Amino acid sequence: MTKGHPALLTDHYELTMVSAALKDGTADRRSVFEVFARRLPPGRRYGVVAGTGRLVDLIRSFRFDRDELDYLRSRDVVDAATAEWLANFRFGGDIEGYAEGELFFPGSPILTVSGTFVECVLLETLVLSVLNHDSAIAAAAARMVTAARGRGLIEMGSRRAHEEAAVAATRAAYLAGFTSTSNLAAGMRFGIPTAGTAAHAFTLLHDDEEAAFAAQVATLGRNTTLLVDTYDIAQGIRTAIKVAGPELRAIRIDSGDLSVLAQHSRELLDSLGATETKIIVSGDLDEYSIAALAAEPVDIYGAGTSVVTGSGAPTAGLVYKLVEVDGRPVVKRSEHKATIGGRKTAVRRHKPTGTAIEEIVVSQGTPDSRTGDRRLQIPYFVGGSPVDGLPSLADSREHLRQGLISIPWEGLKLSAGDPAVPVTVVPAS
Amino acid sequence: MTKGHPALLTDHYELTMVSAALKDGTADRRSVFEVFARRLPPGRRYGVVAGTGRLVDLIRSFRFDRDELDYLRSRDVVDAATAEWLANFRFGGDIEGYAEGELFFPGSPILTVSGTFVECVLLETLVLSVLNHDSAIAAAAARMVTAARGRGLIEMGSRRAHEEAAVAATRAAYLAGFTSTSNLAAGMRFGIPTAGTAAHAFTLLHDDEEAAFAAQVATLGRNTTLLVDTYDIAQGIRTAIKVAGPELRAIRIDSGDLSVLAQHSRELLDSLGATETKIIVSGDLDEYSIAALAAEPVDIYGAGTSVVTGSGAPTAGLVYKLVEVDGRPVVKRSEHKATIGGRKTAVRRHKPTGTAIEEIVVSQGTPDSRTGDRRLQIPYFVGGSPVDGLPSLADSREHLRQGLISIPWEGLKLSAGDPAVPVTVVPAS
Numbered sequence: 001m002t003k004g005h006p007a008l009l010t011d012h013y014e015l016t017m018v019s020a021a022l023k024d025g026t027a028d029r030r031s032v033f034e035v036f037a038r039r040l041p042p043g044r045r046y047g048v049v050a051g052t053g054r055l056v057d058l059i060r061s062f063r064f065d066r067d068e069l070d071y072l073r074s075r076d077v078v079d080a081a082t083a084e085w086l087a088n089f090r091f092g093g094d095i096e097g098y099a100e101g102e103l104f105f106p107g108s109p110i111l112t113v114s115g116t117f118v119e120c121v122l123l124e125t126l127v128l129s130v131l132n133h134d135s136a137i138a139a140a141a142a143r144m145v146t147a148a149r150g151r152g153l154i155e156m157g158s159r160r161a162h163e164e165a166a167v168a169a170t171r172a173a174y175l176a177g178f179t180s181t182s183n184l185a186a187g188m189r190f191g192i193p194t195a196g197t198a199a200h201a202f203t204l205l206h207d208d209e210e211a212a213f214a215a216q217v218a219t220l221g222r223n224t225t226l227l228v229d230t231y232d233i234a235q236g237i238r239t240a241i242k243v244a245g246p247e248l249r250a251i252r253i254d255s256g257d258l259s260v261l262a263q264h265s266r267e268l269l270d271s272l273g274a275t276e277t278k279i280i281v282s283g284d285l286d287e288y289s290i291a292a293l294a295a296e297p298v299d300i301y302g303a304g305t306s307v308v309t310g311s312g313a314p315t316a317g318l319v320y321k322l323v324e325v326d327g328r329p330v331v332k333r334s335e336h337k338a339t340i341g342g343r344k345t346a347v348r349r350h351k352p353t354g355t356a357i358e359e360i361v362v363s364q365g366t367p368d369s370r371t372g373d374r375r376l377q378i379p380y381f382v383g384g385s386p387v388d389g390l391p392s393l394a395d396s397r398e399h400l401r402q403g404l405i406s407i408p409w410e411g412l413k414l415s416a417g418d419p420a421v422p423v424t425v426v427p428a429s
Numbered sequence: 430m431t432k433g434h435p436a437l438l439t440d441h442y443e444l445t446m447v448s449a450a451l452k453d454g455t456a457d458r459r460s461v462f463e464v465f466a467r468r469l470p471p472g473r474r475y476g477v478v479a480g481t482g483r484l485v486d487l488i489r490s491f492r493f494d495r496d497e498l499d500y501l502r503s504r505d506v507v508d509a510a511t512a513e514w515l516a517n518f519r520f521g522g523d524i525e526g527y528a529e530g531e532l533f534f535p536g537s538p539i540l541t542v543s544g545t546f547v548e549c550v551l552l553e554t555l556v557l558s559v560l561n562h563d564s565a566i567a568a569a570a571a572r573m574v575t576a577a578r579g580r581g582l583i584e585m586g587s588r589r590a591h592e593e594a595a596v597a598a599t600r601a602a603y604l605a606g607f608t609s610t611s612n613l614a615a616g617m618r619f620g621i622p623t624a625g626t627a628a629h630a631f632t633l634l635h636d637d638e639e640a641a642f643a644a645q646v647a648t649l650g651r652n653t654t655l656l657v658d659t660y661d662i663a664q665g666i667r668t669a670i671k672v673a674g675p676e677l678r679a680i681r682i683d684s685g686d687l688s689v690l691a692q693h694s695r696e697l698l699d700s701l702g703a704t705e706t707k708i709i710v711s712g713d714l715d716e717y718s719i720a721a722l723a724a725e726p727v728d729i730y731g732a733g734t735s736v737v738t739g740s741g742a743p744t745a746g747l748v749y750k751l752v753e754v755d756g757r758p759v760v761k762r763s764e765h766k767a768t769i770g771g772r773k774t775a776v777r778r779h780k781p782t783g784t785a786i787e788e789i790v791v792s793q794g795t796p797d798s799r800t801g802d803r804r805l806q807i808p809y810f811v812g813g814s815p816v817d818g819l820p821s822l823a824d825s826r827e828h829l830r831q832g833l834i835s836i837p838w839e840g841l842k843l844s845a846g847d848p849a850v851p852v853t854v855v856p857a858s
Contacts, residue, residue: 009592011585011611012625016649020627024644026634033630058592071617079648117634124628125611128588129595156440159557160744162594163438163487166558169591182440182554188500196441198449199553201462201751204759205455205546215453219508220445231762309743315589315734322630330633333660 006058007089008068010125012077018118019082027118032324032343035097035111035131037104041139041313043416046407048142048400049110050172051134052100053393056386058126059091085118092384093119096377098346101138101175101396103403107361107423109344110318112377117325124320132315133165134172140287140311141176142404144303146412147291152300154195156182156282157308169308175397178307179300190393200254203230213243225250225280228265237265241272250278250299258283259296266297286311287414329363329428342428346376348421356406356421364428435487436518437497439554441506447547448511456547461753461772464526464540464560466533470568470742472845475836477571477829478539479601480563481529482822485815487555488520514547521813522548525806527775530567530604530825532832536790536852538773539747541806544813546754553749561744562594563601569716569740570605571833573732575841576720581729583624585611585711586737598737604826607736608729619822629683632659642672654679654709657694666694670701679707679728687712688725695726715740716843758792758857771857775805777850785835785850793857 021027040047064072064086072078078086093115104110111127113120144153155173158166158181170186180193187194198216206212213226222244228236228251240251251269253261258281269277281293282302290301310316321339322330329341342363349358350372359376360367367373379387391399404412411420450456469476493501493515501507507515522544533539540556542549573582584602587595587610599615609622616623627645635641642655651673657665657680669680680698682690687710698706710722711731719730739745750768751759758770771792778787779801788805789796796802808816820828833841840849 006592008614008617009587009595010613011587012613012616012623013611013627014625015613016625016645017627017631020631020644020648021634023648024640026644029634031634068617072613075616075623077613077623117630121628121630124630125588126592129590129592132589133591133594158438158440159554159749160561161558162562162591162597163435163555163558164593165562165591166438182442184439184441184444184501184506185437187441187504188437188497194441194504194506196443196445198442198446199550200761201546201550201553202446202449204751204761205450205458205460205754211453215449215455216445219449219452305744314738314743320588322633325634332629332633 005061005063005065005068006126007062007064009129010122014122014124015072015078015082017121018085019078021118022082022085028116030114030326031117031120031322032112032114033120033124033320034109034323034344035127035318035320036109037106037317038319039106039317040419041317044139044313045411045413045417045420046139047104047316048135048138048176049098049100049102049104049131050138050175051130051168052097052111052380053390053396054134054168054171055127055130056380056390058130059123059381060386062091062123062126063089089119089122090384091115091119091123091381093381094379094383095381096379098376099378099391099396099399101400101403102376103407103421105359105419105421105423107425108359108376109346109361112343114343128318128320132318134168135316135318136310136314137169137172137307138176139316140313141173141178141307142400143287143311143414144290144307145177146404147287147414148301149294151298152179154178154180154182154280154300154302155307156302157304158183160305161308166308171393173307175393176400177397197225198227200227200230203227209236210239210243213240217244222247223249225252227252227254229253229255233261233265234268237268238272241269241274246272246274246277248274248277250280252280252282252302254283259293262293262296262298291414340425340427344425347373348376349373350406354406355408359421359423360426361423362426434490434492434494434497435555436491436493438558439551443551443553444501444507444511446550447514448507450547451511451514457545459543459755460546460549460751461541461543462549462553462749463538463752463773464556464747464749465538466535466746467748468535468746469848470746473568473742474840474842474846474849475568476533476745477564477567477605478527478529478531478533478560479567479604480559480597481526481540481809482819482825483563483597483600484556484559485809485819487559488552488810489815491520491552491555492518518548518551519813520544520548520552520810522810523808523812524810525808527805528807528820528825528828530829530832531805532836532850534788534848534850534852536854537788537805538775538790541772543772557747557749561747563597564745564747565739565743566598566601566736567605568745569742570602570607570736571829572716572740572843573719573736574606575833576716576843577730578723580727581608583607583609583611583709583729583731584736585731586733587612589734590737595737600822602736604822605829606826626654627656629656629659632656638665639668639672642669646673651676652678654681656681656683658682658684662690662694663697666697667701670698670703675701675703675706677703677706679709681709681711681731683712688722691722691725691727720843769854769856773854776802777805778802779835783835784837788850788852789855790852791855
């Protein structure tokens, strides 16, 4: 759990840089830092911006309290003058960036932080932690949503992730189109619908399956989901319908060959008159296994481990780089990373049909405007104050849904391939 | 950040099970839940128990406050009677388990929670979140420590992980033998040594590299690390020694072919008289790339992404299963998972030389005692109260170090293979 403010969720070197810059007079140089990805994770065709809403709240409360400053002094992380400066620290700069739920590609300037060097560099670790985590989850979740083809998706991976990361993962999965979650903290904090009925333990607790189902229906009613695979699945389904009647809302199957089991379960439910009873499947589902069940009579998928761990890509590979100092573009030269300095402005260009065809990113300038262009950056902080009327989580969810419709259809394939939309970065002229 | 107590970091279904069990009279059945892994992640030969220390603190404060109960009632997650019961909830059962830093293998009963069904089931999600995350990080980190062969290892991955998961990851990496971290919150909360000096941005901020190095040395002294790869590395090293003199503590290289660069840098430093100046390398290092640098003149490794994401295994695959009800072993039958019910007692058997050869896990009984056997379970909670004198983080770190010495040498190889120590699970007789 977080003790105190988020300011200490920060790398030691951010503070030593602040110390040194305060001492040598470079602290106030006007600086622009940019968050972008050099590449997408292997096989991925798009990234999804997520976490910005959480980040705004964290930056708002980013300050150092007395205990934290005492700790920093006691370990000699900073000198007394720097501790004094930190005691009064409030971010006073500007932040603009892609809307939460926006797609991004290699080179997209998804967040731009500008102000004095010291106020911008202090935010680096926190900005990257939040965006790298949440964006990784949202991108994996979006692929599962595409694979589910309109069927419901429950996020149930909390137990496979750090207890607080799980809450953020739930938020990112919901942003990406998941319909509900098992995580109650995410329900309370973010208003996400929660779902859940019983585990195998509940059946094992009872003298037999029928007693367990009866207890559940007595408390939750027939509009519930009975977990039928603790013992024999066919018998479990018969018992479920015997106890709850054909009005039972759903059964859940959590193990075995889900493809075969879904077919047999549907036939059995129909034969028992439970034609409206839904089938929920879970158990190590990822985007590929969800896609493989497309032809089966499944109504709702439950995904856990794969969504909260980013399905093979647990971090989004975003970096936070100084690109401009006092109006001069700067860039690290070693390794010929071919990064272009300077503050960037980004638009996405679309065909008249609405399909996105290119992202144009101009350093220290503005792209020529054409019909079908959309500006990708919105303001988040101006002069240290959060902008009013930022998009809600529901807005961001809809924004992503529209974004996924706008990219070329190959971009939605699960197979590996190039980024769905190419990015052209234009250097300062 | 955590709002309120950890109780809501919990799956919805834990509470509906509590509701239903309170109503049908099964709530107080004496239950035993067990945490174990069915298998290790692909390629791994051991797991490392981590997170238990954090978990004890979280269980201690596991209660529901008024806002949380109002939320649960407003969404009809629980009925009024259950909300009332939750308002008074304190865990009153017993917990025993493997010491933090203990090695584990498939089938090892790493945590056993016993008490009434409802008090035990409520802890499921939180127990698994903490242990799955922290154990995954510790296992990956332990392999890096082995690969580093006594050289220093700095954990610097905070920016690649959720901001709170990063703090827990740091703790797990330190437990596994990392020497320090970049994460200040982990330094403050857990007393872990922190380290850090400057990023490329600090060099780019200045008019030239010499000015940046001079500013850093003016603030941090010569006992610092200069990052020499912003522009040309050889020139960076010459400038570093020019500014700091041959007493400079260390240089850091964060990009390029680290093997070649370490050799060239050592030669250059020596030729400049800086024979004691250390070489720190970083940049997407994992256990394999660390091992590949064993012959190079590297003094300290910095690892980031790979450690905080578990190097390909971001979750430990631990499950929390009901194994006993009112003294009767229970087990889920579907899928023939071959799990054996009943409360387990575990010992690890050793040769006279001290090498571990087998783990014996007996259901509802105690293994025959032999010379060289070590009991693996220690008490954590008795009657709801945490046991005094639990191992410190330093104790756990030493415990793991000794544990890794005790397993057969093949178990420390990075290549894939069987678990280092076989586990024999003996059913109740």
